[in-house]
Amino acid sequence: MKQTISVIVENRAGVLSKITSLFSKRAFNIESLAVGVTDDPTLSRITIIVDSGNSVVEQVEKQLNKLVDVVKVRVLNEHSIIGRELLLIKVNATVTTRPDIMTICEICGAKIADITANTLTIELSAESDKVASFEEMMRPFGIMETARTGMIALQKGAAKI
C-alpha cells in the first residue's frame, strides 16, 4: 500500500541523508521523495512516498520522531490530501502533429514551456495518475526526455501538521 509521510525538519546539511538512511537501514525502498524549504526558512518539508505495510510505516514514523533534527512527522491519509507532481516533457512536434498535442495539453491543463521547429517542451502539475496518463498520451508523438518530481502533499481543509 502506498503511503505518504510528511516530515518537517531543520533546514540543515546532512538532515536528508539521516532521514533516508532510516529507510535504507531497513531495506525499504522510497518510491518518491520531494524536499523544499517551508514558509519558515529554518525548516524544510520532506514528502516521502513508500510502498510498505502499516507496521513498516509505523516503525519508520517512530524512528523519525527520535531524530533531533525532525520537528514533526505525519503519515497522511491518502483520501485527505492534495498531492501534486510536476512533469516536464519534451516531445517531437512537427507542424502536422503540433495541433493534436496542443489539444491534449488543453484538455489536461498542461502548459507549453518551450517550443522549437521540431519539439515542444510541456509542463504539467497534477496528481500522480493524471501525470502518468498524460505521459501515455504523449508517447505516440515520440518522447525525447522527461523529468518528474516526487509528489508534494498537504492535507485538505484547514488542518496542518
Place this chain on the structure above:
Amino acid sequence: MECLLEQNVDTIFGYPGGTIINLYDELYRYKDKIHHILTSHEQGASHAADGYARATGKVGVCFATSGPGATNITTGIATAYLDSSPVVFITCNVGESLLGKDAFQEVDITGIAMPITKATFLVRDPEEIPDAMRQAFAIAQSGRPGPVLVDFLKNVTNPDVMIDYEFIPADNNRDCSAIRKLATDSAMSAPEIDTEDVEKLLDMIAEAKRPFLICGGGVVRDRADKEFREFAEKIDAPVAITLMGGGGFPGDHPLTSGMIGMHGSEASNIACDECDLLIAVGSRFSDRVALNPKTFAKQAKIVQIDIDRAEIDKNVLTDHHIIGSAGKVLSMLNAKLPQYKHTEWKEHILPLREPSKAPDLGRFTPQQILETIRNTAPKDAVVSTDVGQHQMWAIKYLHFRYPGQLLTSGGFGTMGFGMGAAIGAAVGCPDKCVLNITGDGCLRMNCNELATVQHYDLPIVTIVFNNGALGMVRQWQDLIYDKRYSETTMDRGPDFVKLAEAYGLKGYRVENVEEMQATLKEALAEGKACVIDCLLDINEMVSPMVAAGHDITDFLLREGGSVG
C-alpha cells in the same frame, strides 16, 4: 574545556593526534581538573568511556583525532549505541580550508557515525561550541541514553579564536537557549506517563494467574532496581533477566528464574512459554530473547514498559504498553499494587532452576571458576565480560546485585570490549574490585590495553577462560554444522602468563579448582592487576541452548548439557 567542566566531566579517555592537538594543548592547562587516561588504541579508549558510563551512571567522554583515530572508535560507538550507554565522543577534523579535499587523516566521521549515534554535530563555527556541547550532553543522557559524536574542525579549536562565553553549570542550564530548543524537540521531551495505561496494567495484573516478569537493560540504565524489586515482590512472580538486565534484579533473589532467551535457563524459557501475563520492563525483545517472535509467550498477554516509543511493537506485538522511564512507571504501579500470591505457579517454575553448586565432573569446568569467583571475590565486585561462551557462563553463574555491576556488550556483541570496560570501571569506581572475565579469543583482540592497566596501576583481575578455541562459534559448528570446526581452533600463542609479565603484570596459570581458589585469593589479597589463565577443555558448551529463530522451549541443549 570549560564546556566539559560545565558538565562536571573530570575523566576523559582518549588518544591524541594531529588535528586534536589544540584540545590536548588546552588539556595540559586543565590537568588538575580533568584526568585523562591515555589508552593503547582508540578502540580501547572508546570502550573505557563506555564502561565508565555504565559503571558510574555518568556520561563517559572519549577523545580521538581525525581519520584513523575517528574510525577506530566506531566499534566503541556502535557498542554504546546498541546498549544505550551515554557517551560523548569528541573528535577533531581537518580545518575548514581542507574539508572535503581528502586531506591527510580526513574522514567524514559525522557521516560514518550517523546510524550508530543518537545525534552527531559537525562544529564549523567557534560560536557554536558551547551550544553543541550542551546539547550533546543533554541528548546523551536524556530519554533512552546513547552515544553522541561531536566533530570539531581544527580551525574551530585554534587557541587564537575567542568567543563570547558564559559558564553555565549543567544542572542549571535548563533555561539556556540551546537546551530550551531541544526541550521542544521530541528527542528530548520526557514522555508523560499515561495514568490510564497504568490503571489498565493494574487490572491485567489482578486478573493474571501466571504472571512472569522480564527485567531488561532499561531497569539497569534507569537505576530502577529498587522499584523493580518491590514490583516483583508485590506481584510475587518469577523474574527473568535479559543479558542487559543483569544487576537490575538480584541474582540470588528467591524469585529469580535466570536469564531468558537463546541461552536462557529452562525455568525462564518455560515460564515465558506458559505464563498468561508477561511484563517486560526496559527490554526490546531482541532476536536473542524472542527467538521466534510469532510464538513468543504465546499464551500470554504481553505488556511492554519502555521509555522509547519506537521499541513498542518493533520486534514482538504487544497487548499493552506504557511509555516512560522504568523507575517512574514502576513507582506509579507500586503505589497502587496490592500484595499478590502466586504460590502454585512459582512452585511450578522456580524448581526448574539448575542447582547453583558446581558438580564434580572430574575436570576443571567454567562453573567451578565462576563458583570460586562468587565465593571469593567481594559481593559488590564489578564484572566486565567479553563476548562468547565465558560471557554466558558468567551471567549464568555469577549473581549480580546492583545496576552497573555487570558490564557486557549485549547488543553489538563486541569481542575486546571487556578490557576497555574494566579500565573505565576501575577509573570510575576506584573503591571497588574489578574483574575482567574474558576468553582467549577476546583477550587477543584488545590485550594491548594491559599496558594501560599497568601504567595507571588499575587493580583489574583478568580471568581468561582459555579453551583454545572460539568456543561459541565452535559450539554452533558442533551442534549445527556437523562438527566442521572451520577456523575456530586457536592452537597458537601467546602464552598469557608471559604476556602479562611482558606488560609488567603478574600472570598465573590455573588447571584445577584448588589452584583457582588459591590463586584468586592471592591475587585479590595483592590488590594488583594480574592475568589468571584458566585452562579448560575445548569441548565445553553453554547450556541450555535454543537455536536462532526457534521456539523458546525448543532446546538444542538442555540444562546440564544433555541434548534436547
